[in-house]
Amino acid sequence: MAVVSTSLTSQFSGLRRSSKLDRSPPAAQSFTQHVNARVCFSSCSPHQKPCRGVVSMAGTGKFFVGGNWKCNGTKDSITKLVSDLNSATLEPDVDVIVAPPFVYIDQVKNSITPRIEIASQNSWTGKGGAFTGEISVEQLKDIGCKWVILGHSERRHVIGEDDQFIGKKAAYALSEGLGVIACIGELLQEREAGKTFDVCFQQLKAYADAVPSWDNIVIAYEPVWAIGTGKVATPQQAQEVHVACRDWLKKNVSAEVASKTRIIYGGSVNGGNCAELAKQEDIDGFLVGGASLKGPEFATIVNSVISKKVAA
Known part of the structure; x- marks a missing residue:
């Protein structure tokens, strides 16, 4: 089980409304100055212009695009x-995953190209049993699932x-x-309260406290205000959170995990905005909702990896 320090989370309050740090205690001010050199501090509401001064760390993982079909579809x-x-x-150098509703997983698995892997939208915390309405990891593996979306x-x-x-679900899966x-x-x-980093770090810590390894984890940053609303984080807003999360992994888990773990973006991603988002160095792919229900548009999002190659 990963051992995680809790001190950094309490010292770093995230995307602040003010960049005035002179009232911070010495330890917090020192840490904040370190992170401020890597990411910009801003309230960055969904309606504001993107921040300036983001410095990326850039992951090394293969581009990853998942389609979350949610509770949609018929035979x-x-x-x-x-x-x-x-x-x-x-494009060949992209891991592509789709997550159908439970009742259609078998149909999709038996008909979709092997190029695309199958994910579940949820799983239980342990083996099956008297848990009405739940799906066990063992059952998901039995019908060919390779991934599960959690959190x-x-x-x-x-x-x-x-x-x-x-975190318990993730550990068992x-x-x-x-x-x-x-x-x-x-x-x-x-x-809007300047707590973006606090919230994301707290959620990351819950995974880190529970999981036995980060070898088979993809982090999906999805600002809730952008999911299904048509509002999308600007490329700069998404990048600053991605790089902050990668920095958190480096400080709290290891530099190797920070480099290898893919951090993908989700939140009203579509064929029109994916290319600009993909150009950001720390955006390693996407978790797509509504647009994943449209085959040609989902293919466009998968193929936005070309924009990352051009940007590099």
Whole structure:
């Protein structure tokens, strides 16, 4: 189990409304000055212009794009979607995953190209048993799932799952060989209060306290105010959170984990904005909602890896 320091989280309050640091205690001020050299401090509301002065660390992982179909689809519409995906031309150096509703996983697995792997939208904290309505990791593996999405904002803020419960799910899935797409992200009021980094770091720490290894984890940063709203974080807003999360991993887990762990962005990603987002050095891919239900548009998002190559 990873050993994580808690001191940095309490010292670093995130995207602040003010950059005045002269009232901070010496230790906090020193840490803040260190991070301020890497990321910009700003309230950066969804309506404001992007911040300046972000310095990236850049991960080394393969581009990763996941499609979260959520509670959408019928046999007929999913047959059409799978057909569109099977006929699409996808860049080869991208890991592509789709997460159908539970009842259609078997249909999708048996009909989609092997080029695209299957994820579940949720899993239980342990082996199956008397847990009505839940799905076990063992069952997911049995029908061919390779990944599971955990900690999505809808599970947190609609269903009521807390950080520790999500961490327990992640730990069990990883221990059984299932990859985890570990979601984090702040509410609009948390961003406006300057708590973006606090929230993201707290959620990261819950994963780090529980998981046995980071070898099969992809972090998905999804600002809650951008999910399904049509509002998208600017490339600069997304980048500053991604680089801060990578810095947190470096300080609290290891430099190797910080470099290798892919941090992807989610929140109203579509065919029109994916290229600019992909150009950011610390954005290693996307977790896509509504646009993943449209085969050609999802292919465009997968192929936005070309923009990253050009930017590099």
